[in-house]
Amino acid sequence: MTRSLVINTASHAVPIRREFRMAELTDRFGTMVFSEEVMKDYLPKDIWKRLAATLEDGEPLDLDVANAVAHAMKVWAISKGATHYAHWFQPLSGITSEKHDSFLDPDGKGGALAQFSGSALVQGEADGSSFPSGGLRSTFEARGYTAWDVTSPAYLMESPAGMVLCIPTVFLSWTGIALDKKTPVLRASQALNQQAARVLRLFGMNPTMPITSNGGLEQEYFLIDGTFVSARPDLLIAGRALYGARPPKGQEFEDQYYGVIPSRVLGFMADVERQLYRLGIPVKTRHNEVAPSQYEIAPTFESGNLACDHNQLIMTVLRKTARRHGMSCLLHEKPFDCINGSGKHLNYSIGSPEVGNLFAPGDNPHENAQFLVFLCAVIRGLHRHAGFLRAVVASASNDRRLGANEAPPAIMSLFLGDQLTDILEQFRAGKVRGSKGKRLMNVGVDTLPPLGNRFEFRALGSSMSAADSLVVLNTMMAESLDYAATFLENAMHGEHLTLGEAVQKLIENVMEEDSAVIFNGNGYSEIWQREAERRGLPNSPATPDAVPVFSSPEVVGLCERYQVFSRQELKAREDIQLEQYIKTVHTECSLAIRMARTQIYPAAVRYRQELASSLASCTALGVPASPDSLKELADVIAGFESSLHMLEERAGELNWTPEEEQLLSVARTCQHVVLPAMEELRHWADRLETMVADDLWPLPSYQEMLFMK
Numbered sequence: 267m268t269r270s271l272v273i274n275t276a277s278h279a280v281p282i283r284r285e286f287r288m289a290e291l292t293d294r295f296g297t298m299v300f301s302e303e304v305m306k307d308y309l310p311k312d313i314w315k316r317l318a319a320t321l322e323d324g325e326p327l328d329l330d331v332a333n334a335v336a337h338a339m340k341v342w343a344i345s346k347g348a349t350h351y352a353h354w355f356q357p358l359s360g361i362t363s364e365k366h367d368s369f370l371d372p373d374g375k376g377g378a379l380a381q382f383s384g385s386a387l388v389q390g391e392a393d394g395s396s397f398p399s400g401g402l403r404s405t406f407e408a409r410g411y412t413a414w415d416v417t418s419p420a421y422l423m424e425s426p427a428g429m430v431l432c433i434p435t436v437f438l439s440w441t442g443i444a445l446d447k448k449t450p451v452l453r454a455s456q457a458l459n460q461q462a463a464r465v466l467r468l469f470g471m472n473p474t475m476p477i478t479s480n481g482g483l484e485q486e487y488f489l490i491d492g493t494f495v496s497a498r499p500d501l502l503i504a505g506r507a508l509y510g511a512r513p514p515k516g517q518e519f520e521d522q523y524y525g526v527i528p529s530r531v532l533g534f535m536a537d538v539e540r541q542l543y544r545l546g547i548p549v550k551t552r553h554n555e556v557a558p559s560q561y562e563i564a565p566t567f568e569s570g571n572l573a574c575d576h577n578q579l580i581m582t583v584l585r586k587t588a589r590r591h592g593m594s595c596l597l598h599e600k601p602f603d604c605i606n607g608s609g610k611h612l613n614y615s616i617g618s619p620e621v622g623n624l625f626a627p628g629d630n631p632h633e634n635a636q637f638l639v640f641l642c643a644v645i646r647g648l649h650r651h652a653g654f655l656r657a658v659v660a661s662a663s664n665d666r667r668l669g670a671n672e673a674p675p676a677i678m679s680l681f682l683g684d685q686l687t688d689i690l691e692q693f694r695a696g697k698v699r700g701s702k703g704k705r706l707m708n709v710g711v712d713t714l715p716p717l718g719n720r721f722e723f724r725a726l727g728s729s730m731s732a733a734d735s736l737v738v739l740n741t742m743m744a745e746s747l748d749y750a751a752t753f754l755e756n757a758m759h760g761e762h763l764t765l766g767e768a769v770q771k772l773i774e775n776v777m778e779e780d781s782a783v784i785f786n787g788n789g790y791s792e793i794w795q796r797e798a799e800r801r802g803l804p805n806s807p808a809t810p811d812a813v814p815v816f817s818s819p820e821v822v823g824l825c826e827r828y829q830v831f832s833r834q835e836l837k838a839r840e841d842i843q844l845e846q847y848i849k850t851v852h853t854e855c856s857l858a859i860r861m862a863r864t865q866i867y868p869a870a871v872r873y874r875q876e877l878a879s880s881l882a883s884c885t886a887l888g889v890p891a892s893p894d895s896l897k898e899l900a901d902v903i904a905g906f907e908s909s910l911h912m913l914e915e916r917a918g919e920l921n922w923t924p925e926e927e928q929l930l931s932v933a934r935t936c937q938h939v940v941l942p943a944m945e946e947l948r949h950w951a952d953r954l955e956t957m958v959a960d961d962l963w964p965l966p967s968y969q970e971m972l973f974m975k
């Protein structure tokens with residue numbers, strides 16, 4: 267495929283410009299954001315005060331405040347060049363949506379004015395009938411509404427066609443059902459705040475600011491030349507290569523990770539960062555990842571809700587900037603088989619400026635004890651809700667990564683490190699127990715070494731919204747902190763134990779019941795699979811195995827208790843995840859058949875013809891020629907044809923209508939019947955790729971896609 271696809275990378279090089287100097291970057295940080303600073307500047311003092319109160323305790327916004335804020339926002343946005351505004355929301359498809367409205371309104375005298383009212387800021391209408399809803403809205407009440415999330419600032423999105431003021435919103439049905447990914451994030455953080463504050467009060471604190479989760483999201487992606495994507499229907503439509511023989515060189519040299527970033531890619535990264543800085547997104551690191559043409563971008567952590575919004579913006583900016591640089595950013599979890607896939611690590615902690623990071627062991631025994639309580643909550647939560655956490659990261663694309671011989675396995679476990687595990691084990695063995703609970707302060711714990719200060723969740727797929735994972739982490743933490751607070755209260759008030767003694771007892775209990783989830787060994791090994799089974803940890807290798815947990819009494823009970831999801835909302839999410847799984851496999855299957863029929867098969871038979879006529883001519887001329895390669899090729903073509911027939915037959919079984927009852931069984935057909943047939947077809951196709959003349963092969967090769975930068 268090298269013939270027509272010679273790319274001139276030099277022509278895409280971006281010259282170094284003034285914008286990339288440090289002073290410019292710091293000066294421009296957040297200039298596209300309607301931040302608290304800007305609001306203070308633009309709003310009358312009393313209005314700002316009332317808005318600030320709303321920001322802090324989530325009180326509803328009065329209409330006169332909303333009107334004043336809307337006016338300020340409009341003046342600011344128009345001064346920056348905006349012409350439109352949009353309620354930006356995150357429907358259950360996992361991507362983001364926006365409907366643009368112009369500020370322009372007719373003035374009734376043949377002219378026009380720029381208008382933006384408080385009600386247009388606070389609430390919008392959105393026809394939800396075309397968004398996946400898992401049966402939550404019957405068509406007659408298809409309209410939903412969007413409402414401003416005041417805790418996530420409005421910002422300006424630039425494009426060559428002008429600038430749009432984007433307002434982060436939740437998306438709900440008129441009956442209050444969450445139709446989006448943001449609403450549960452806000453609900454779960456409330457639950458977390460309440461329970462964390464209860465625990466802190468036992469430690470003598472009385473927090474006035476909300477305790478929130480913090481999220482630092484490392485985003486992995488592939489970046490390849492755009493020409494290749496145009497020439498590969500699979501990358502274009504499915505986001506991954508359905509065919510492609512293993513390249514002579516993959517990632518085995520380990521020369522890519524943290525290697526020198528190619529200059530064209532660096533030009534792209536700098537452009538992305540410049541835009542993200544202006545959007546107030548604190549991008550911190552960039553580097554090469556393990557696989558060829560794979561990279562990572564990571565901002566400094568922020569509050570969980572904001573981190574999720576910002577991650578969506580990062581994905582948007584990555585995609586659109588890549589196009590501008592003549593490249594394509596692939597966010598799929600496994601665009602290329604046989605090299606590493608892409609994830610999105612969620613670094614998670616909880617705390618507030620007032621109480622600090624609650625996942626960090628403190629400087630004194632009292633703080634250490636408090637840290638151990640929060641650590642116990644992580645252990646307990648993860649052990650009890652591993653299945654739920656696994657389910658929210660289940661998708662057809664992430665299935666190709668999780669558990670598939672690659673980071674991380676589909677079994678949820680907690681890597682604590684030997685030191686911390688040791689300390690907790692000592693508690694379990696009762697070795698740290700003292701007569702008056704004093705020894706908690708003296709033995710082991712007061713000398714806690716620096717142990718890190720966050721929990722890193724690695725199972726998230728690169729293309730996914732981080733919101734679902736954050737919701738599960740916050741909800742499971744809320745439940746475990748609730749348990750811990752009640753346990754400590756009972757021990758102290760009922761049994762008259764000291765705080766130290768009560769904490770010891772809690773640790774013993776949690777270690778006794780929930781430490782099975784701790785595993786400090788090699789999670790990729792066979793041994794771990796067996797060990798995890800022995801420990802009774804759930805292992806769901808694929809989406810259809812994982813998502814039915816949404817309807818389990820444990821998950822429904824958990825979510826209803828903390829008012830994060832109703833049973834109905836959970837069911838809708840389960841159905842949508844299954845539906846998306848089926849649609850993905852269905853699309854890939856049709857595409858695999860189409861490419862096999864119209865691209866790969868024709869190339870193979872042309873080459874067979876070429877070999878056959880060459881053999882015939884040689885024989886006619888009495889020139890020695892062996893039929894071996896012709897025979898071998900013919901055999902492989904025969905294998906290819908029969909597995910193509912098989913896939914076509916099996917695809918026929920996939921004629922489904924999105925009827926709830928059948929979703930799981932259709933998904934299982936995808937998993938056990940269709941996907942294996944696609945694998946087999948690919949096996950033959952990839953063999954053909956290594957046999958057919960390169961100038962006849964219709965698809966760019968792995969080698970070309972991954973190594974031409």
Ligand code: ADP
Pocket residue numbers: 480481482483484551564565566567613614615623719720
């Ligand atoms: P790594 O060792 O994984 O490369 P980094 O230091 O690059 O870790 O950080 C990865 C991410 O973790 C960053 O987004 C960083 O801001 C975030 N992070 C660091 N500390 C915390 C914390 N206390 N809570 C949440 N995220 C954090």
Ligand code: MG
Pocket residue numbers: 484611722
């Ligand atoms: Mg990391």
